Amino acid sequence: xxxxxxxxxxxxxxxxxxxxxxxxxxxxxxxxxxxxxxxxxxxxxxxxxxxxxxxxxxxxxxxxxxxxxxxxxxxxxxxxxxxxxxxxxxxxxxxxxxxxxxxxxxxxxxxxxxxxxxxxxxxxxxxxxxxxxxxxxxxxxxxxxxxxxxxxxxxxxxxxxxxxxxxxxxxxxxxxxxxxxxxxxxxxxxxxxxx
Amino acid sequence: xxxxxxxxxxxxxxxxxxxxxxxxxxxxxxxxxxxxxxxxxxxxxxxxxxxxxxxxxxxxxxxxxxxxxxxxxxxxxxxxxxxxxxxxxxxxxxxxxxxxxxxxxxxxxxxxxxxxxxxxxxxxxxxxxxxxxxxxxxxxxxxxxxxxxxxxxxxxxxxxxxxxxxxxxxxxxxxxxxxxxxxxxxxxxxxxxxxxxxxxxxxxxxxxxxxxxxxxxxxxxxxxxxxxxxxxxxxxxxxxxxxxxxxxxxxxxxxxxxxxxx
Numbered sequence: 419x420x421x422x423x424x425x426x427x428x429x430x431x432x433x434x435x436x437x438x439x440x441x442x443x444x445x446x447x448x449x450x451x452x453x454x455x456x457x458x459x460x461x462x463x464x465x466x467x468x469x470x471x472x473x474x475x476x477x478x479x480x481x482x483x484x485x486x487x488x489x490x491x492x493x494x495x496x497x498x499x500x501x502x503x504x505x506x507x508x509x510x511x512x513x514x515x516x517x518x519x520x521x522x523x524x525x526x527x528x529x530x531x532x533x534x535x536x537x538x539x540x541x542x543x544x545x546x547x548x549x550x551x552x553x554x555x556x557x558x559x560x561x562x563x564x565x566x567x568x569x570x571x572x573x574x575x576x577x578x579x580x581x582x583x584x585x586x587x588x589x590x591x592x593x594x595x596x597x598x599x600x601x602x603x604x605x606x607x608x609x610x611x612x613x
Numbered sequence: 614x615x616x617x618x619x620x621x622x623x624x625x626x627x628x629x630x631x632x633x634x635x636x637x638x639x640x641x642x643x644x645x646x647x648x649x650x651x652x653x654x655x656x657x658x659x660x661x662x663x664x665x666x667x668x669x670x671x672x673x674x675x676x677x678x679x680x681x682x683x684x685x686x687x688x689x690x691x692x693x694x695x696x697x698x699x700x701x702x703x704x705x706x707x708x709x710x711x712x713x714x715x716x717x718x719x720x721x722x723x724x725x726x727x728x729x730x731x732x733x734x735x736x737x738x739x740x741x742x743x744x745x746x747x748x749x750x751x752x753x754x755x756x757x758x759x760x761x762x763x764x765x766x767x768x769x770x771x772x773x774x775x776x777x778x779x780x781x782x783x784x785x786x787x788x789x790x791x792x793x794x795x796x797x798x799x800x801x802x803x804x805x806x807x808x809x810x811x812x813x814x815x816x817x818x819x820x821x822x823x824x825x826x827x828x829x830x831x832x833x834x835x836x837x838x839x840x841x842x843x844x845x846x847x848x849x850x851x852x853x854x855x856x857x858x859x860x861x862x863x864x865x866x867x868x869x870x871x872x873x874x875x
Contacts, residue, residue: 453678460677465667478673482681489685552660572661596620596650603653606660 437501444492452492456485459502462573463509469568470513472557480516484509499582506575506583510565555605563598566591571599623647627654672838672847672865676792679837790848793840799872802839803848803860810835810850810857838865846871 435443435451437458443451463484468477487508495504556564562584569580570591581588619640626637641651669677790805791798834857835850845865852858862872 449682456678456681460674461668464669464673468667478669478677481669482677482684485677485681486684489681552664555660567657571657592620599653599657600649602660603656606656 438497441492441495441497441501444489452489455488455501459505460485462502463505466506466509466568466573467513469556469572470510470564471517472553476516476520480509480513483516484512487512500579503579503582506569506579507585510569510583514561551606555602558605559598559601563594563601566594567598567602570595619644619647620650623651624654627651627658672836672845675836676838680792790837790839792837795842799841799862803862803872806835806837806848807850807857807860810854810860841871 435454437455440451440455444455460481464477464481467480467484468474471477471480484505488505491508495501556567559567565584566580569575569583570577575583577588577591581591584591622631622637623641625631626634626641631637640647642648790802790809794802832851833849834852834854837848839846839848839862841862847863847865849861849863850857850859851861859873859875861870861875863869864871
């Protein structure tokens with residue numbers, strides 16, 4: 419039996435709709451609307467995930483997990499914040515969940531038989547599109563400082579939005595930025611600042 | 614002693630957003646902590662500016678979309694039949710492989726013990742035993758009993774009715790293609806890719822990458838980016854979505870043919 423052609427190919431005119439329209443349509447099961455939401459935000463989500471995860475393949479997985487969560491829980495988005503704010507919150511939570519899971523997995527003993535190391539994974543750190551200094555320095559920060567710096571300084575999001583994403587007060591974000599930047603600058607050795 | 618205003622002023626100085634920078638410059642010049650803050654912020658800004666924007670490649674975007682919808686389809690498909698609650702990410706052959714290996718070992722031992730005269734009987738016994746008990750996968754979700762055979766996995770897409778009454782096609786595949794493979798798994802992956810395309814899974818086709826004199830863009834019906842032994846390769850299905858004439862595999866780095874059955 420020949421399967422029916424995949425419906426994902428057709429794309430109704432959703433490109434002019436705003437995010438909230440698309441969310442409403444996605445809730446009603448409109449896949450092209452969800453696809454459009456994804457197209458709009460996928461690069462930003464990936465960029466944040468890459469900075470947090472420090473591994474391209476892991477960042478791609480986290481991006482996929484983020485949109486999978488959004489697809490499953492789009493009904494829970496109440497529209498009290500911008501869709502992008504809610505999406506970033508899901509992305510940050512997903513990244514840290516995945517990091518925790520990876521850490522637990524790394525602590526587990528290896529199975530008796532496992533695939534040989536994947537060279538692509540080994541190369542990921544080298545392939546991450548961040549200057550190595552910044553990459554390593556970000557990784558050395560505590561997660562709360564890293565999140566604040568990635569969202570504000572790297573992604574350029576406003577303080578108020580980052581406070582909503584991380585579900586803390588704006589003053590807390592300021593404090594984390596202040597401390598995080600000092601640590602980061604110390605790690606970077608201020609080379610770029612005055613070079 | 615510093616106030617929040619002081620630090621905001623220093624940051625604004627570093628951002629270059631002050632119309633009159635002199636008070637902030639005086640602050641930085643006279644207050645070591647303000648100078649520290651100023652320098653730290655400049656260092657972070659410089660490091661960020663020096664790092665290129667992280668972005669996905671077109672192939673990664675396509676892979677993201679394909680994988681996401683495949684996972685959603687996997688979740689939807691079992692809803693109409695008694696099957697796992699959560700779709701495992703590993704392909705079916707990966708989950709079945711340990712069982713097949715165990716089966717082979719048991720048959721081999723059986724053959725040795727019986728002097729090789731009763732291999733078929735041993736195999737039948739083991740198969741019947743496993744069929745009765747079912748084979749549970751490592752996620753604890755999937756179960757292949759003798760009543761739910763591989764033919765069930767080869768089922769055509771199931772139609773479900775959405776809340777608005779429209780029907781929705783949940784795409785299922787007889788085989789799910791792995792995205793990270795070794796050379797030994799290449800032929801299996803090629804067959805799985807062909808199967809996926811003919812099942813209507815691939816929503817897109819890259820007609821830019823590696824399309825030249827040897828690869829006619831009009832013949833490309835679907836593509837998939839795969840990591841083979843650590844290197845990126847491109848699976849390209851030719852023909853039509855309902856009848857794939859060939860699947861070829863190219864190195865993404867130089868577009869040389871790695872696998873071409875034509």
